[in-house]
Amino acid sequence: LDGLPPLDGPVAGLLGATILLGGVSWLDDVHQWPPVLKLAAQFAAAILVVATGPYPHGVLSPIMGDVPGAVLGGVLSVLGLVYLTNAVNFMDGLNGLISGAVMLACLVLGGLMLGGPTPGGPMLGGPMLGGMALILAAALAGFLPFNFPAGRIFMGDVGSQSCGLLIGAFGLACAAGQPAGAAWSAVPLMLAGVLYDVTYTLVRRWRRGARLMESHREHLYQLATTGGLSPVAVTLVQWGFVLWGGGIALLVTRGRLAAVTAMGLVLLPQLGWTWLVR
Template sequence: MRDYLIAFLTTGAITFVLSWIVWKVAIRYRLHPEIRERDVHKTPTPRLGGIAMFFGLVAFFLISTQLPGFAIVWEQPIRMWALLAAAALMVVVGVADDLWDLDWMIKLGAQFAAAWIVVGIGGIQILFLPFGSQVVVSSWLSISLSILAIVIVMNAVNFIDGLDGLVAGVCLIANAVFFAYSALLARDFDNSPETNTAVFITVVLLGVCAGFLPFNWNPAKMFMGDAGALLLGLMMASSAIVVTGNLPPQLLADNDQFGRSQLIGAYIPMILPIVVVLLPLLDFGLAVIRRTAKGRSPFSPDRQHMHHRMLDMGHTDRNAVFVFYAWTAVVSLSVLLMYIGTTAGWPGLYLPGLAYLLIGGVACVLVTLPPSRRAARVASDTKASS
């Protein structure tokens, strides 16, 4: 755990310093695009934070090659270098889009290319799926599913990047939960290069998000742009695939602890990576349906994302961001509690997680309601009690 704390603090410090440098350069040379109709901010703001995030990540990747505690992560160096190569491609394309607004076909093609680098060269693939006692996926299906999953998560994360601190904070919470899950899995069942690589990626992403968030907090000095959002999506999808998609069937199906609940043992490792990015995936799905129903490209921009709707409901920028944080924490932590309850042999198995989900869900619904409606409800309850 000491090594991971060093990774978090070092990556966070490097990213913070680089963010300050990038921000100063961007302000000095006016490297910021004009405000678009769908934008929430009113002042031209640099969108080059992804550059600082990328080099913060790269810096600790390189540092980790000299640290004995991360030797297991570098047992298959091709996997790590493929991740960095794919990340570099996404950052270059993202920065170009942030500055010159590239055609969506170019961006999508680059995303598929980056995903292929991770899958085809790095070998990060979904090898098992949780059907029954988990089934082995054929090679062509493995490559196709893995590439598609990475592209979907990249776009999902990118789609919710519309409010100050939203993506950085949501990814901070999501990666913290996935870090805990991966670390527990590595400790209790599968201390392999795959699970340790997932833990390593998530803790580095935690540092990247924590180091950048001070510059992105409302009112933001700088945005991460497509470069940062696509980088986070790429790495989060890869970390999920490298651990979950490589869990051997016998590990979960035949394990004595998981044997108490085949449903939990078989499905939570696949559920958790999905729920930690549930809000981005939901927003992405709704945007695709909404736009295609109107005969438009699913990647054509509009002002009807979930965060836009929150603002239209009367929430302030910060309140809307906190609502997203709350939903992310409640949903992801509840599934993590189900996993812990199962592996720890609690009498109720996953009931503590379900209880947390129910109580937290009700609380989140209440804070999501339009402020005027909440105020009216509080006044009504006060009047009734008196």
């Protein structure tokens, strides 16, 4: 290791958080721990990421405007990381869906973090976090042929939760580089298909009075396959959502498109997808 640059705080914190979450996920697979323990590990990992790395001190929202304060920014960042970690985990039920989606999103995020300054300010996270995003994309590219279209190996909770935490951390690093810009929207735009499916399903089950902690097969991507669409087609649709959101994210971070307009552009395909599979 002589001659290699030392790990900075954000990278060391992210690696430690990923090891923590992956280790607990593996032990949970072995011992079948109660869900609350897994949730506690997710919060601990998210807190470690936020405490050691760059995160938005002012959280931008199209509804709330600029919400200042390091504490509030940190709390919202932790909650966002935990939600994204679970969303990625929930959607890992179809060959290649999550591995391909996260791979494509990491390629875009890596380019953003290594691509130099933008109209809203520099895309931060630094070259090390940008490089980590591209390394994760490369790792998933090597994994994908064994997971899609036929699944011979699978991510499991260890892989899917770690991917959710990592891509969320990369997104926070981008957002920290543009405290007055719209880089906060990059990950939500690219993973709109994942976030919409999970949120829509949770709300629908909550309104029906279903137990939210129970396993089920009511996600939109699952309804699509049971309704007759091939698993390969559904996976490709989800990849298309990521590419569509990635193109929009590039326009937003370069000041060519407002974040609110961008959110509408990624929501429209989700509404069409909902109509199709329901």
